[in-house]
Structures are given as C-alpha cells and as structure tokens.
Amino acid sequence: MGKKIGWAVVIIIVVVLIVILSGSKNQEGATDKSPITIGFVGPLNGDLANLGLNAKSAVEIAVDEVNGAGGINGRPLQVIYEDGKCNGADASQAGNKLINVDHVPVILGGACSGETLAIAPIAEQTKTTMLSYCSSAPKVTEAGDYIFRDYPSDTYQGSYGAKFVKEQLGKTKVAILNVKTDWGDGIAGVFKKSFTEMGGTIVAEESFEQTSHDLRAQLAKIKAAKPELVYFLSYTDASIPGLKQAADMKLNVPMLGGDAWDDPKIWADVGTIGEGAMYTVVSAAHGDTLGAKLKAKTGSEEVIACTPGAYDGIYILADIMKKVGTDSTAIKNALYQTNYKGGVSSDEIKFDINGDVVGANYVVKVVKAGMAAPME
Amino acid sequence: MALVLQLVVAALITGAQYSFLAMAFSLQYSVLKFFNLSLAPVFMSGAYIFIAVTRFLKMPALIGFCAGIIGAALLGWLLHICIYEPLRKRGSSNMTLLVGAIGAMTALQAFTIIGFGSEYQSLQPATSQWHVFEFGSITITSVQIVTIAVSILIFLSLMLISRKTLFGKATRAIADDEEVAKIMGLNTNKHLNKVVLLSSALAGLGGILVGLDLGMSPGYGLTSIILAITAALIGGMGITSGAFLGAFFLSFAETAGVGFLGGEWKAIIGFSMLILFLIFKPQGILKQ
Amino acid sequence: MSYLINLASIFAIYAILAISMNSITGYTGLVTLAHAAFYGIGAYTTALLLIHGGVNFFVAMLAGIFLAGVVALLIGSVMSKFRGDYYILGSIGFLYIINSIMKNWDSVTGGPLGVAGITRPALFGVSFAENLPFLLLCLTLLILVYWLAKWIVSTPFGRVLKAIREDEEAIAVFGYRTKHFKLLIFMIGCGMAALAGGLFAGYIRYIDPSTFTIVDSVFMLACIIVGGLANVRGAILGTAILVMIIEFSRLIGLPADVAAQLREVIYGVLLIVMMFWRPQGLIGEYKL
Incomplete structure (x- = not known):
C-alpha cells in the first residue's frame, strides 16, 4: 500500500511541476521588426x-x-x-x-x-x-x-480524364488499373462514374496494393478484356514495373495516368516504353x-x-x-x-x-x- | 483460355522468384533450427549490391551479378559468426535467436534505407531492355525465363548435392541430430558455416533475379521472407525440395486469387495460407 | 512545455502497450507480434463509435477493449496450437490480415485514408480537449493498467501462469488446462493494448493503418526486452529508455528521415545486444 501511495505522490508532484512550468511561459513580445x-x-x-x-x-x-x-x-x-x-x-x-x-x-x-x-x-x-x-x-x-x-x-481530375478519353480520344472501352489508396480509389471512382454517364464502358477494373511491384496478373486480365485504353492510376513505385510489364505483355494500348505520373524519374527509367503515355495534371497557368x-x-x-x-x-x-x-x-x-x-x-x-x-x-x-x- | 495460360505463366514466374529465398531458408532451417528472419536483408543485399556496382561503379552487369552473390554470402556468413553462432554456443533458446534475427533484420533494413533511400529502384535501366518472347498471345521476358530455369537448376543441384555428395550427407546428419554428428567426428561448426555461405549466396541470387524483373525497395525484404517461410512451411519445414514445391503452390494460389477476386487480395491470400498451414498441416504437404 | 506534455502522453500510451505485451510474453514466454493489430482494433473501434455512433469516448473505448478481447479469443485459440517460433510466425500472419482489413474495408474503416476528426474525450462535463488534462487521463489509465498487471501476477491465476512459463508439461500433469490460462492472459493483454489504442485515437485525433504494422510491434517488443520481461516496472523502464532514444535522435539535428532510420538501427542493435548481454532485460525475471 505504501508503494502505491508513493507512486501516486510522485506523479502528482510531476504534474504540478508541469503545470507551474507551463504557466510561466513568456508571452511573445511583438516588436515591430520581428519576423x-x-x-x-x-x-x-x-x-x-x-x-x-x-x-x-x-x-x-x-x-x-x-x-x-x-x-x-x-x-x-x-x-x-x-x-x-x-x-x-x-x-x-x-x-x-x-x-x-x-x-x-x-x-x-x-x-x-x-x-x-x-x-x-x-x-x-x-x-x-x-x-x-x-x-x-x-x-x-x-x-x-x-x-x-x-x-x-480529385473529383475534377476523374471527370476531366473521362471527358478527355471519351470526347477527345473517342475511346469507349476503358480498363481501370488503380493503386489502392485514397488518391487512386478516389479518382478511379469519379472517372468510372463520369465515363459511364457519358456512355462509355469500363471493361475491366483492377487494383493493387501500394507496395506491389508485380502487376502481371492484373494486366493479364486487362489484356483479355481488350480495352481501347488503360486508365493507370499509380505512383512512381508501381508505375515503373507496371509500364514495363504491360509492354512485355504486348498490351499496346494508350495509357492515361494521373498527376502522380508527373515525375520525371518514371519516364527516365522506362525509356521508350513510355513513349506516348499521357496523364492529367493540374496545369499551372x-x-x-x-x-x-x-x-x-x-x-x-x-x-x-x-x-x-x-x-x-x-x-x-x-x-x-x-x-x-x-x-x-x-x-x-x-x-x-x-x-x-x-x-x-x-x-x-x-x-x-x-x-x-x-x-x-x-x-x-x-x-x-x-x-x-x-x-x- | 489465353488469359488462363498467361496467368499460369505469371504464377510460374512468381513461384520461381519465391523459390530462391524459400530454398535458402529451408536449407538453413534444417540445420540451424530457428527462423532466421535476417535472411531478408541478405536477400535484398544481392539486389542492392548489384545496383551499387552497376550504377555507381558503372561496371558491367555480369560483375554486378557476381558481386551481389558474393556480397550476400558474406553478409549472411558475418551475421552467423557474429550473432547466431555465439548465441548457439551459449545454449540460447530458439526464441532468443529469433529475437536476435528480428533485431538484425530491423537494423539492416534501416541501414539500407539510409544508404539507398526508401524509394523503389530498378536494377536495369530501360535502355538495355531484355528480350520479350511471344508464344501466341503469351509473353515472357528473357529474365523471367532465366529465373525459372535457374530455379529448377538450383532445385535439382541441391537434391543432387544432398543425396550424392559428402557435403550433402553431412548436412543431413547435422539436420537429423547435431550432437550425434559431432560425436561422429564431424566438425559441425565448420560445416554450418559452409551451409550458411551457400544458403546466403542462394538468397542473394534470388534477390538479384527478382530485382531484375520487378525492381527492389527496402520494404520488400520482410514480405519476401514471410512468403518464403510460408512456402517452406507448405512444403515441409526443413525439406529443401518441399520449399521449392511450396513456392509454386503459394504462387499459384495467389495468382488464382488475383485472377478471380482482385489485386487487393494478394497479400491476404499469402498470409491466410500461412495461418491455414500452421493450423492444419504444420508438417507440410510432403511426407517427411 | 507543451512539447513535454506531448512527449509524456505518447510515453504513457507506449508504456501501456509495453505492459500489455509484457503480460503475455513475460508470463507465457510467447512472443506475439500481432500486438499492433489489437492496438489498432482499439483505436479504430473507439474512433468509429465516437464519430458515427455519437457514443461517449469512454464507452467507445470499452467497446474497443471488448472487441479486441473477442478477436483475441478467436486468434488466440488458433495460435495456442502453435509452439514458440511458429507462434511468432502465426502472429505476424494475423497482424498482416488485420492490417489488410483496415486498408481494404473502405466503407467502415475509411481504407488507407483512415479516420479523421476524432474528438477528444469528455466525461461528466469534464473535457479532455486540452493536452494537459489529456495527459492526466493517460497517466491515470497507465497507473490503472500498472496496478491491474501487478495484481494479476499476485493472484493464484498469475502463479499458475508463471508455472506454465517455467515448465508447461509439469503443471499440465496437475490437471491445469494450460491452454485456457494462456488464452485468458492473451485476451487480457490484447484488451490492454486496445485501451492504449483508444487513447491514441483520442490523442492524435487521426488514425490510419500505417500506425499498426510489424514495425510498431517490434518497437513494443524492444521496450519489454530492454526493460525486462515479466516485470511490470521493467516494461515502463524499457519504454522510457526507448522514448528517450526517440527524442534524442530528434534533437541531434539529423534530417528527420535519417533520424527515423537510425532509430530503427538502434532498436535492432539493442535487441541483439540484449540477447547477448542480458536476455532477461535490465530488471526482468525471465529469459526467452
């Protein structure tokens, strides 16, 4: 019992000290030139x-x-x-x-x-x-x-992408491949909604964990669905192997990505495979x-x-x-x-x-x- | 149909990729009898040494390859003589060794991030693209073919070594009963060092081949070793040939899952396999 | 000064985690790396009930503890079939599965984005929104958990646990259902971890799956291994040491990322060193 009281006392003292010390914090004196x-x-x-x-x-x-x-x-x-x-x-x-x-x-x-x-x-x-x-x-x-x-x-990026694919590129069959994060899921969801509202079809929807580098199974399924374009929402880490794997599999359809593709490291690494890849990005005026x-x-x-x-x-x-x-x-x-x-x-x-x-x-x-x- | 074939090919590639670390782990486990999680950084070191040699020292890939294998072997061996051998000499329990391995793994993984950053790295720049082979609508790259071929080769070699050579017999003797092997005059410590060198080199080789196909990042090590242990468990803990088969069992299960359910299920399938086998068949599917 | 309050609150939460893990590992000798999962179950349950159910924080926290207990019952029953090193493996597997659920069950857990906007607790008109009152709450709960842990050890239940740890077969002979005892302490330990989780959710006011991974379980393990297994004060001591390491590494002015990795290196090396030098920890009573 004594020990327990001892502990309680120690803690009370510590807390009181904290309260005293925090009360004595000096207020910032505002001088005219202070940052x-x-x-x-x-x-x-x-x-x-x-x-x-x-x-x-x-x-x-x-x-x-x-x-x-x-x-x-x-x-x-x-x-x-x-x-x-x-x-x-x-x-x-x-x-x-x-x-x-x-x-x-x-x-x-x-x-x-x-x-x-x-x-x-x-x-x-x-x-x-x-x-x-x-x-x-x-x-x-x-x-x-x-x-x-x-x-x-993001609600804008997904719908902008859908409009671009449907109206400017004229594609009606798209496969979605997205990374499972708020970014990937969010944009993919909006894209899907907008694209189908415009009359397009999502022929395949695949996703992958952010730490995955092996997208072969997903890409095989997408290839089998014969899309006209792949909406590939991914960060750098998975984009590099993903794009290479898609090329290896001869999935030779246009690729549209999201703003995460605005990383030169991806394109420097994949070389010629990246030729023609597109992505939406907020444009700075x-x-x-x-x-x-x-x-x-x-x-x-x-x-x-x-x-x-x-x-x-x-x-x-x-x-x-x-x-x-x-x-x-x-x-x-x-x-x-x-x-x-x-x-x-x-x-x-x-x-x-x-x-x-x-x-x-x-x-x-x-x-x-x-x-x-x-x-x- | 073409889809199924492509998925089968994907499963074969992944299985081969898992098999290196699975066999290395199984080989070590058969004689050391503890879960050496520090094989994870040894696995990764193959890939990272390759990167260091080919990108920073600008040497040709072949030298990077050899350097990676030798480096991984050395790393594994160093860990053994500095940590596990002394602890075993003191009669430390398996848990102690395992905690030591967790410590080594944590420290080395952090070290790797300090040295190489936590981002993903490719092992081959795009300019040196490897060949893609097409069979109908099925595609496979040269690296992937090599990976499968080498994995089968290693499997057969290990089987041969185990059955036909003195080295293999000594290994099995120690695996059966280390004390008896010692009494019979075998220099077990020396032999264990050799087994560690061999298995670490194998792990490093796996790291390079996986890295060439998929790239490498520091987080990959832990996932890989857990999957390797799962594969070894499926095939029968400590049976190297079992580990090889277990690797493919696992990769086919995963690929089927991704194929029928979706990409996000891949990890759950892997770990569910682990749990299921731990519960129902801890001795693996092969007869002991 | 508010910085110290922040530090003390985090310390208290970690200390509860350490005591809870110690209750399991120190008294059954089983290392469970699944602990971060229960930490997470407590955090998520508290957060979700608070936000969507409009339930009082403390009721939500109790619900979290209860849910953790149920999950612990399920997982613990499965894991109780595994021996030592397989137990660790199984625990890693369950941790990954639960973490996957946190990441994929979007509609409930918010997926990778987690749960934001968690409000600070309030009870009978007393609000813990300010950091100082919240610290007092953390310390109060820490004392409670400490007393609970000490009390458990002093009961006949605790003595049986110690006996199981020392020689499970011997005590089973006396008719004790050792599995039930191990399961019960596992549930209690996981429930305490859920308590810490609820506190954490209330404190940081934002939770996502990345806080509940194997790295976090390893941190808890390091705390109790350094401080000493099977000693409640040891758990607190170990936590204090590791938290000091965290703060020290923040202060020496390295870039934050390198400092974080350096900490991981230190944890890893600490684990190894402790296995060599004092496997029972600084003031522990039990060696792995």
Whole structure:
C-alpha cells in the first residue's frame, strides 16, 4: 500500500511541476521588426519527397521575393518547415509542433491529403488556418471551417480524364488499373462514374496494393478484356514495373495516368516504353515563370504538380496578413473573400464556402522521348 | 483460355522468384533450427549490391551479378559468426535467436534505407531492355525465363548435392541430430558455416533475379521472407525440395486469387495460407 | 512545455502497450507480434463509435477493449496450437490480415485514408480537449493498467501462469488446462493494448493503418526486452529508455528521415545486444 501511495505522490508532484512550468511561459513580445512565422508541412523525405522538396524550394523563392519587396508591412516573413512524410501520424505530430510549440497562425500544408486530414482537427480546435497546396481528396472539402486548399479536388481530375478519353480520344472501352489508396480509389471512382454517364464502358477494373511491384496478373486480365485504353492510376513505385510489364505483355494500348505520373524519374527509367503515355495534371497557368526561378535556385526547372499552389499560397497569405495582421480567425475570414489574381497556378484564385478552390485547370501531358509536355 | 495460360505463366514466374529465398531458408532451417528472419536483408543485399556496382561503379552487369552473390554470402556468413553462432554456443533458446534475427533484420533494413533511400529502384535501366518472347498471345521476358530455369537448376543441384555428395550427407546428419554428428567426428561448426555461405549466396541470387524483373525497395525484404517461410512451411519445414514445391503452390494460389477476386487480395491470400498451414498441416504437404 | 506534455502522453500510451505485451510474453514466454493489430482494433473501434455512433469516448473505448478481447479469443485459440517460433510466425500472419482489413474495408474503416476528426474525450462535463488534462487521463489509465498487471501476477491465476512459463508439461500433469490460462492472459493483454489504442485515437485525433504494422510491434517488443520481461516496472523502464532514444535522435539535428532510420538501427542493435548481454532485460525475471 505504501508503494502505491508513493507512486501516486510522485506523479502528482510531476504534474504540478508541469503545470507551474507551463504557466510561466513568456508571452511573445511583438516588436515591430520581428519576423512573422508561418508553418509549412509537406513530405520532405520518403516516397514523395520530390513533391515536397520542389514545393519547399518554390516557397523559399516566394518568401525571398516577399521579403525583398518589404515583407509584411516591414516585418520579414519566415517559414518553419516540417516533414509530414505524406502520412497522418507524422503530419499530426508536425502540425502539433507548429501549432502548439511554434504558435503559427497559419499552416501552408499539407501536401498529401492524409497530412491535411490529420492536422485539420487540431487546426479546427485551435482555430489555426490551413491552406493546403496539394491535397486533392474529396474528404478535405468537409475538413473544417479553417481548412482551405488552392489545389482542386480529385473529383475534377476523374471527370476531366473521362471527358478527355471519351470526347477527345473517342475511346469507349476503358480498363481501370488503380493503386489502392485514397488518391487512386478516389479518382478511379469519379472517372468510372463520369465515363459511364457519358456512355462509355469500363471493361475491366483492377487494383493493387501500394507496395506491389508485380502487376502481371492484373494486366493479364486487362489484356483479355481488350480495352481501347488503360486508365493507370499509380505512383512512381508501381508505375515503373507496371509500364514495363504491360509492354512485355504486348498490351499496346494508350495509357492515361494521373498527376502522380508527373515525375520525371518514371519516364527516365522506362525509356521508350513510355513513349506516348499521357496523364492529367493540374496545369499551372504560368508554370514556366516559376520554372525559370526554380532553375536559378536549384539547377532544375522542373515544376512538379503542387508547387505552383505552394508558391501562390505564400503570396495569398502574405497579401492577407498585410491587410488583417496575424490573427488566425481574421486570416480565415479574409481567405473566404480572397480573389487573388495573377497567380502562377491560376489566373484567378477564389475559395468557395467549403474552402475549396473554385474551378480547376487541368491539362493533359504526353510523354515524348522521355520528357512530358502538354498535348497540343 | 489465353488469359488462363498467361496467368499460369505469371504464377510460374512468381513461384520461381519465391523459390530462391524459400530454398535458402529451408536449407538453413534444417540445420540451424530457428527462423532466421535476417535472411531478408541478405536477400535484398544481392539486389542492392548489384545496383551499387552497376550504377555507381558503372561496371558491367555480369560483375554486378557476381558481386551481389558474393556480397550476400558474406553478409549472411558475418551475421552467423557474429550473432547466431555465439548465441548457439551459449545454449540460447530458439526464441532468443529469433529475437536476435528480428533485431538484425530491423537494423539492416534501416541501414539500407539510409544508404539507398526508401524509394523503389530498378536494377536495369530501360535502355538495355531484355528480350520479350511471344508464344501466341503469351509473353515472357528473357529474365523471367532465366529465373525459372535457374530455379529448377538450383532445385535439382541441391537434391543432387544432398543425396550424392559428402557435403550433402553431412548436412543431413547435422539436420537429423547435431550432437550425434559431432560425436561422429564431424566438425559441425565448420560445416554450418559452409551451409550458411551457400544458403546466403542462394538468397542473394534470388534477390538479384527478382530485382531484375520487378525492381527492389527496402520494404520488400520482410514480405519476401514471410512468403518464403510460408512456402517452406507448405512444403515441409526443413525439406529443401518441399520449399521449392511450396513456392509454386503459394504462387499459384495467389495468382488464382488475383485472377478471380482482385489485386487487393494478394497479400491476404499469402498470409491466410500461412495461418491455414500452421493450423492444419504444420508438417507440410510432403511426407517427411 | 507543451512539447513535454506531448512527449509524456505518447510515453504513457507506449508504456501501456509495453505492459500489455509484457503480460503475455513475460508470463507465457510467447512472443506475439500481432500486438499492433489489437492496438489498432482499439483505436479504430473507439474512433468509429465516437464519430458515427455519437457514443461517449469512454464507452467507445470499452467497446474497443471488448472487441479486441473477442478477436483475441478467436486468434488466440488458433495460435495456442502453435509452439514458440511458429507462434511468432502465426502472429505476424494475423497482424498482416488485420492490417489488410483496415486498408481494404473502405466503407467502415475509411481504407488507407483512415479516420479523421476524432474528438477528444469528455466525461461528466469534464473535457479532455486540452493536452494537459489529456495527459492526466493517460497517466491515470497507465497507473490503472500498472496496478491491474501487478495484481494479476499476485493472484493464484498469475502463479499458475508463471508455472506454465517455467515448465508447461509439469503443471499440465496437475490437471491445469494450460491452454485456457494462456488464452485468458492473451485476451487480457490484447484488451490492454486496445485501451492504449483508444487513447491514441483520442490523442492524435487521426488514425490510419500505417500506425499498426510489424514495425510498431517490434518497437513494443524492444521496450519489454530492454526493460525486462515479466516485470511490470521493467516494461515502463524499457519504454522510457526507448522514448528517450526517440527524442534524442530528434534533437541531434539529423534530417528527420535519417533520424527515423537510425532509430530503427538502434532498436535492432539493442535487441541483439540484449540477447547477448542480458536476455532477461535490465530488471526482468525471465529469459526467452
């Protein structure tokens, strides 16, 4: 019995200490020239690092430009970068740190929908604004009052793809091969619905786990169904062996992919097999200007899918903070009223009542000689 | 009909790919008597050494091949003399060895990610495409044919070695009863080292061949060893020829599942096989 | 300071997991790597009932514990037929199956996207939405679990368990149905893991299948092997050490990804080192 009391006492003392120490945290004294800090969450390591790092570079460029032009009413803009690793648990920790330790009023992020959806509840509870530059899952629409995105929802990509295949390519029989993730399942579902509504037929529907590299059985079934085109939704990891296996099997039909195919690594690896492959990707209205700036900074002019949204995100937030300051609720209210013109990702950025960006500009890119370029 | 044939071919390829690690595992298990999960990184090391040699050192594929096999053999052997041999000398229980293997596997897999990144890597750049052979509407690549051929060759060789050579007889003696073998004058430690070298080389070879066909990523090791153990279990734990057959049993079951149900069922089928055999036929389908 | 609160909460949740795994492994000698699955069952049940059922958090958590107990009964009965190393294999198999269900049963579990928007618990008007009250909740539950674990050991039930661990055949001779005892403690241990899962869901407020994998089970195993098997305080000690390793690796400023892999290397090496140096753990009573 004594031992149990002893333990209880120890714990009470520890807790009391914590309460005392946390109460004495000094409030931030706002001086006129102190930096305004916001948070950034994206996958800086792992599978989708190319996405996160490209966005981070663009954000750094935007921040430099904003600060070069006088910052936010004289105060420099600063970004704390946290690695969301494109998964919920890590993103949740990252968000926690940014919100509770760094006390940022707004987070530019996450990239992956899993990241955004993980941080969203914390952001809502603490009234922290979030502007995702890349999350496309339909679920983000209902993530909360403080949650915004300047990247279109997947619902658009699937229907855009269906329209392209049916109307521009004139194909009526399509096989779907998708990776089993929210991204793959989400877009495939919308594509199927749109395509069949337009009168097309889905002759085969196959899927695979994200870690699979062996798609032979699925491809064999698809080949037997004789499709006119394969809607192949997959990330880099499975696309490389998948495309090679399809070629090995002489499945010589056109391939249409999703925005995950906007990774040069795929086309460099598969070589001639990739010739003619197409994919839908959010089009940046003025991506090339950003590309030039990225080249100056990193040596590569590559602009990956989410990067324009991240770049524009900084400008949108900076503009808002110049007008309303750093109170998160004020920023949120201002976002609903935003009409940002001249962005890199789009000529006009507005948000609807759910915080989703209005409208979506997609383009179909086609791979020629290992390089992807918008279709003429 | 063509679909079924293509699926059969796919199952044959996958079965051959599973068989290398299954046979390597079974061979080791027959004499060491514990589940050496650290064969997973040994398997992967074949592929990664190949990548390092052909891509970073820019040497021809053949050298990469040899380097991969030798490297894997060395890795497996090092793990044995540093971890398992000393632990066995102390009379450690199987669980202790297994926990040690889990530790080695975890550490080595993380090491691989630090060195090579966690992303997927191809072993062959697209520019050197291998040949695709067509038989009617059935297709198969040269690497896949080689994989199947080599796996059958290894199977036959191991059977021959086991029956006809002194090495094989010594191995079976130790597998039956290590103490008795020692008493009979066999230098069991030395022999075990040789078996470890051989089985690790086999695992590494498997890694290269699978890597050439499917590419490699660090997470692949664990999945592969579990499937290999399942195959070994199906065929009869410790019976190397059983492991070979078990590998094909497993691959056909998986392919049938994907064929009739869908791609997302592949993993469940594999693990269900594991559980089912553990419950109903832990001695495998071959008579002991 | 809120950073420390965060750390302490995560520590408490991991400690509950360690104690729960220790209850099984330390007292039956069976290593179960399926533990992450029960952690997950607790998390998912709590989260889903909370969001879709509008049920009170604590009721949802109890439901999670109950469901975990039922699943543990089913899986445990099957696994109780396996001996030592096959048990581990079977547990890995079940873990994969349950994880697959989490990933594929989209309509219920949300699939790979998981469950978001989990609200913090509230009881009789007291809200645990702030991190500090939640930490107190975690610590309270940790103390409860600790007392429960200690109490179990001190009962006749616990003594029989120890006897089973030392010599199962001997005690079976006395008419004890050893299988039932092992099954019961397995259910209790898995139920505790589900409790931790519910807490975790309430804390992070987002769960997806990637938290409940073999890597997480290995982490729990490392905690109890380092701290000491069959000693409840050992489980807490081991957890504290491993959590310190996590924090240390975060602070030394390596890129986050490398730090994470380095941690895995450390866990792996720790397991190996412990097998050599002190297989019973720092303050444990039982060697594997």
